[in-house]
Amino acid sequence: MKKMENLSDWYNEIVELAGLTDKRYPIKGMNVWTPYGWKVQQLIDGHIRRYFDETGHGEVCFPLLIPENEFAKEKDHIKGFDSEVFWVTHAGLNQLDIRLLLRPTSETAMYPMFQIWVRSHADLPLKIYQIVNVFRYETKQTRAFIRVREIHFFESHTCHATFEDSEAQVREDMEIMEKLSKNLCLPYLLLKRTEWDKFPGAYYTVGIDILLPSGRSLQIGSIHEYRDNFSKPYEIKFEDEKGEHRYVNQTTYGMSERLIGAIVAVHGDDKGVVMPPDVAPYQVVIVPIPAKGSVEEIHAEAKKLAEELKGGNIRLHADLRDIRPGNKFYEWEIKGVPLRLEIGPRDIANNVVTAVRRDTGEKTQLKREQLSKEVVSILEKISGEMLVRAQAELDKNIVDADSLDNLPEKMIRLGWCGAEECGREIEVKTGRSILGSNMKEPDARVTKCVVCGKESNTVIYIARSL
Amino acid sequence: MKKMENLSDWYNEIVELAGLTDKRYPIKGMNVWTPYGWKVQQLIDGHIRRYFDETGHGEVCFPLLIPENEFAKEKDHIKGFDSEVFWVTHAGLNQLDIRLLLRPTSETAMYPMFQIWVRSHADLPLKIYQIVNVFRYETKQTRAFIRVREIHFFESHTCHATFEDSEAQVREDMEIMEKLSKNLCLPYLLLKRTEWDKFPGAYYTVGIDILLPSGRSLQIGSIHEYRDNFSKPYEIKFEDEKGEHRYVNQTTYGMSERLIGAIVAVHGDDKGVVMPPDVAPYQVVIVPIPAKGSVEEIHAEAKKLAEELKGGNIRLHADLRDIRPGNKFYEWEIKGVPLRLEIGPRDIANNVVTAVRRDTGEKTQLKREQLSKEVVSILEKISGEMLVRAQAELDKNIVDADSLDNLPEKMIRLGWCGAEECGREIEVKTGRSILGSNMKEPDARVTKCVVCGKESNTVIYIARSL
Numbered sequence: 001m002k003k004m005e006n007l008s009d010w011y012n013e014i015v016e017l018a019g020l021t022d023k024r025y026p027i028k029g030m031n032v033w034t035p036y037g038w039k040v041q042q043l044i045d046g047h048i049r050r051y052f053d054e055t056g057h058g059e060v061c062f063p064l065l066i067p068e069n070e071f072a073k074e075k076d077h078i079k080g081f082d083s084e085v086f087w088v089t090h091a092g093l094n095q096l097d098i099r100l101l102l103r104p105t106s107e108t109a110m111y112p113m114f115q116i117w118v119r120s121h122a123d124l125p126l127k128i129y130q131i132v133n134v135f136r137y138e139t140k141q142t143r144a145f146i147r148v149r150e151i152h153f154f155e156s157h158t159c160h161a162t163f164e165d166s167e168a169q170v171r172e173d174m175e176i177m178e179k180l181s182k183n184l185c186l187p188y189l190l191l192k193r194t195e196w197d198k199f200p201g202a203y204y205t206v207g208i209d210i211l212l213p214s215g216r217s218l219q220i221g222s223i224h225e226y227r228d229n230f231s232k233p234y235e236i237k238f239e240d241e242k243g244e245h246r247y248v249n250q251t252t253y254g255m256s257e258r259l260i261g262a263i264v265a266v267h268g269d270d271k272g273v274v275m276p277p278d279v280a281p282y283q284v285v286i287v288p289i290p291a292k293g294s295v296e297e298i299h300a301e302a303k304k305l306a307e308e309l310k311g312g313n314i315r316l317h318a319d320l321r322d323i324r325p326g327n328k329f330y331e332w333e334i335k336g337v338p339l340r341l342e343i344g345p346r347d348i349a350n351n352v353v354t355a356v357r358r359d360t361g362e363k364t365q366l367k368r369e370q371l372s373k374e375v376v377s378i379l380e381k382i383s384g385e386m387l388v389r390a391q392a393e394l395d396k397n398i399v400d401a402d403s404l405d406n407l408p409e410k411m412i413r414l415g416w417c418g419a420e421e422c423g424r425e426i427e428v429k430t431g432r433s434i435l436g437s438n439m440k441e442p443d444a445r446v447t448k449c450v451v452c453g454k455e456s457n458t459v460i461y462i463a464r465s466l
Numbered sequence: 467m468k469k470m471e472n473l474s475d476w477y478n479e480i481v482e483l484a485g486l487t488d489k490r491y492p493i494k495g496m497n498v499w500t501p502y503g504w505k506v507q508q509l510i511d512g513h514i515r516r517y518f519d520e521t522g523h524g525e526v527c528f529p530l531l532i533p534e535n536e537f538a539k540e541k542d543h544i545k546g547f548d549s550e551v552f553w554v555t556h557a558g559l560n561q562l563d564i565r566l567l568l569r570p571t572s573e574t575a576m577y578p579m580f581q582i583w584v585r586s587h588a589d590l591p592l593k594i595y596q597i598v599n600v601f602r603y604e605t606k607q608t609r610a611f612i613r614v615r616e617i618h619f620f621e622s623h624t625c626h627a628t629f630e631d632s633e634a635q636v637r638e639d640m641e642i643m644e645k646l647s648k649n650l651c652l653p654y655l656l657l658k659r660t661e662w663d664k665f666p667g668a669y670y671t672v673g674i675d676i677l678l679p680s681g682r683s684l685q686i687g688s689i690h691e692y693r694d695n696f697s698k699p700y701e702i703k704f705e706d707e708k709g710e711h712r713y714v715n716q717t718t719y720g721m722s723e724r725l726i727g728a729i730v731a732v733h734g735d736d737k738g739v740v741m742p743p744d745v746a747p748y749q750v751v752i753v754p755i756p757a758k759g760s761v762e763e764i765h766a767e768a769k770k771l772a773e774e775l776k777g778g779n780i781r782l783h784a785d786l787r788d789i790r791p792g793n794k795f796y797e798w799e800i801k802g803v804p805l806r807l808e809i810g811p812r813d814i815a816n817n818v819v820t821a822v823r824r825d826t827g828e829k830t831q832l833k834r835e836q837l838s839k840e841v842v843s844i845l846e847k848i849s850g851e852m853l854v855r856a857q858a859e860l861d862k863n864i865v866d867a868d869s870l871d872n873l874p875e876k877m878i879r880l881g882w883c884g885a886e887e888c889g890r891e892i893e894v895k896t897g898r899s900i901l902g903s904n905m906k907e908p909d910a911r912v913t914k915c916v917v918c919g920k921e922s923n924t925v926i927y928i929a930r931s932l
Contacts, residue, residue: 024582025575026533027566032579035524035594042525058501059508063616064530064568064599065552067492086531087556088568091603092549100493102530102554109491113498116490128501133530137557150529 003270007214008143011265015144018273018335020260029142029149036335037260039281041152044259045131047183047278048154051176057127057156062109064132065100071108073233080200081105084137102135105254107201110157111234118248120239121161125169126248129156145261146218146466153256159236159248163227166249170206173223173253174440177208180255183278185386186210186262187394188220191436191461194423203227206439208255209461211394212265215409217435217463220262221255266390267359272334274359276386277379284309284316284375285337287328289344302343305353305371312372314379333358338382339375341366359386398461404429404450411435411463415447415456422451432462469736473680477731481610484739484801486726495608495615502801503726505747507618510725511597513649513744514620517642523593523622528575530598531566537574539699546666547571550603568601571720573667576623577700584714586705587627591635592714595622611727612684612932619722625702625714629693632715636672639689639719640906643674646721649744651852652676652728653860654686657902657927660889669693672905674721675927677860678731681875683901683929686728687721732856733825738800740825742852743845750775750782750841751803753794755810768809771819771837778838780845799824804848805841807832825852864927870895870916877901877929881913881922888917898928 003010015021020037033041049059065088072078081104088100103109110128118126131154138149156173160166174190181188189209198205199222208221231237231247240246267274277283288302299320306318319328325342332340342354352365355375359382366374397410407430416423416434423434437443443459469476481487486503499507515525531554538544547570554566569575584592597620604615622639626632640656647654655675664671665688674687697703697713706712733740743749754768765786772784785794791808798806808820818831821841825848832840863876873896882888882900889900903909909925
């Protein structure tokens with residue numbers, strides 16, 4: 001399993017070996033969430049819930065099915081999705097009068113209800129989110145977590161009285177993303193998409209992109225400013241303080257199980273997955289190392305150790321199976337448990353445990369007193385260092401260019417005049433996509449468009465995207 | 467809103483007034499989970515997760531869609547469900563080669579994978595569960611939480627080496643139900659269904675039933691012993707210690723959002739819902755009672771009170787809105803918050819708060835010192851007493867009968883010889899369903915069949931079911 005020899009094969013193999021998913025379900029692109037993978041996703045969802053709850057979003061759950069007539073109300077939206085939705089045409093033994101589709105995203109399920117819920121300025125802002133599965137009939141090659149047909153994701157939807165308020169919401173979403181990236185140890189870019197690449201129906205779209213070790217970009221989420229593009233066809237109006245009826249301004253923010261794919265691809269190594277401590281189902285695995293004749297004693301000590309650590313709010317597992325320690329190391333390394341604690345006769349004699357970091361392989365002796373505090377601090381250190389290393393890797397792989405010739409297989413930064421004609425030429429000539437301009441750290445340099453040479457202050461990022 | 471004048475109208479109104487659901491979604495029987503209702507469901511799900519995790523079940527998430535050919539493998543099962551499934555026939559612009567159905571339950575999604583997962587006795591027992599939505603095309607009148615077409619539910623599925631092991635699993639499931647009933651303050655019966663009323667494909671079915679204030683029974687879940695009825699068509703075999711290949715023995719256990727419907731119907735009153743403390747989104751609401759000119763001071767004190775209670779692991783909300791206290795009482799009573807804490811000038815002067823129980827209306831003064839401990843103990847008391855009252859109500863409404871004449875609108879207990887002919891006659895003559903014999907407290911009395919008069923030691927429960 002050499003990661004860098006063939007990233008794609010390595011990835012496909014490791015997600016199953018680590019027990020994150022099972023791809024043998026009899027429908028292509030619909031995989032089974034096995035307990036270990038589902039636990040990772042639930043931990044991610046837990047962080048998302050916390051951030052949305054803290055910022056006053058209510059959690060809801062809308063029906064899966066959407067009537068065709070509601071779906072068709074926003075013209076660009078239906079054009080963007082109608083080639084990739086699943087259609088329910090029959091129920092029981094009857095053909096349905098109105099076809100129903102499986103939500104590919106929930107604008108068209110939610111907005112008829114928003115139209116009922118929003119009456120006056122006192123109802124605003126309306127901020128909700130849901131964590132559900134959505135369905136898209138992907139025709140490209142599927143890949144676990146990254147391109148699947150049933151997708152676990154969250155979507156937040158907000159309504160505001162003014163465009164300024166909805167712009168402030170976009171900034172709040174960006175702050176949530178920043179917090180989440182620390183949990184996942186995932187550096188990212190916020191790139192404002194071109195007009196022809198924005199979400200169907202959006203006023204503008206901010207893509208949340210990461211860079212894979214192959215040099216390709218992967219979009220892991222997006223934040224959309226809709227302005228009144230949806231509130232007009234869906235008639236979502238409110239009465240303002242002066243008694244005038246106005247359309248609300250809307251935003252959405254969504255991210256999917258791709259986050260797991262990103263974690264695997266960015267942090268994994270030849271030994272397997274490396275789980276960021278904040279989303280690791282087990283942050284610590286205890287492996288007893290018995291000497292001959294001391295099995296029971298050492299196992300009892302490992303159990304005692306687990307008890308000692310239980311109070312410390314650490315997710316841990318004591319592996320007391322009757323197999324060789326080396327086999328246990330191997331399995332837990334594939335699964336990416338951040339910290340392994342070994343305990344053998346010598347450790348007991350010295351009142352220590354041996355700690356081995358999954359990310360660096362670093363081995364240290366830890367005193368048994370205050371162990372739980374020490375473990376928490378090592379986990380924090382691992383988390384911080386994983387993010388720093390990944391950030392350095394990302395920075396290294398973004399390079400500036402002033403022409404379209406001989407571009408390396410990295411993310412490229414270059415000047416663009418903003419004209420669609422030049423933009424299309426950049427994409428066609430390089431075989432890469434324009435991801436957009438940096439919203440997190442706007443790049444104010446004055447450059448020239450690589451195509452027409454016109455002076456420009458728009459620096460864009462381009463990459464081959466997965 | 468008089469509950470007992472028209473239970474059905476009261477129920478339909480109260481679930482929306484309490485903010486548990488919104489029934490205005492444009493597909494019949496598919497409702498929107500609003501934040502308050504969804505929070506209740508998540509708290510219920512949290513208890514379920516805990517019990518399944520404690521008993522060694524792994525949580526999974528299987529795909530929603532099932533290919534028609536997999537669904538058709540167990541003959542009784544497909545016969546039982548094919549008139550009520552939703553069919554996906556098209557994806558994007560294409561017609562599918564094999565139709566896909568939305569899971570009505572997940573046997574036929576899971577068992578092809580079990581066939582791959584189970585190889586040897588070392589893989590057994592296999593114990594998993596999932597918490598997902600399922601879909602059934604109900605043709606009867608829909609009712610929020612009780613009869614809907616998209617149903618939130620959990621399902622556990624297990625495989626065992628022997629029939630004895632699977633029978634032990636049925637008992638474990640019953641123990642989980644007993645724990646859950648304490649959280650929900652819901653007394654219940656475990657009734658073994660007749661052959662003609664068992665789950666399609668099951669060896670036997672245990673219905674989990676409650677009694678509604680109308681005298682009707684409501685099935686809130688079921689536990690099934692499948693024996694090898696599914697493992698044979700799905701070829702789920704293992705190699706035992708002697709190297710012989712044998713079919714596994716299977717069980718399932720499932721309950722749905724009907725639990726919320728049951729809570730509302732059993733505990734609610736003319737003022738609204740009464741939430742059991744273990745599943746109440748807010749267990750405590752703090753309402754400041756300002757005197758003239760003291761608004762700011764009293765609000766500050768209410769906030770301080772909330773801070774004092776926050777350490778105590780209590781879900782609470784301080785309602786500091788600028789509306790009259792009476793309106794706040796009214797709203798939180800509809801939502802069923804178990805305990806209201808009022809704080810006014812006199813309370814502050816005496817260093818107390820006034821506590822009002824939602825279930826009984828009882829009003830007491832509580833000292834500010836150790837308040838959080840006191841509140842926890844009152845919540846436990848409420849929970850215990852809600853269950854005891856509901857149990858007394860259930861007991862009172864089960865009556866014995868020795869003929870089919872003049873039966874009251876209650877749950878009836880009577881003798882039956884076990885013959886289908888007599889059973890059918892009981893159902894037809896009374897317009898009630900045979901729910902079955904008591905599995906929790908087997909009734910060993912020797913009685914006579916109410917139809918044929920034959921001596922029998924089977925006492926069954928019958929009721930009109932909702």
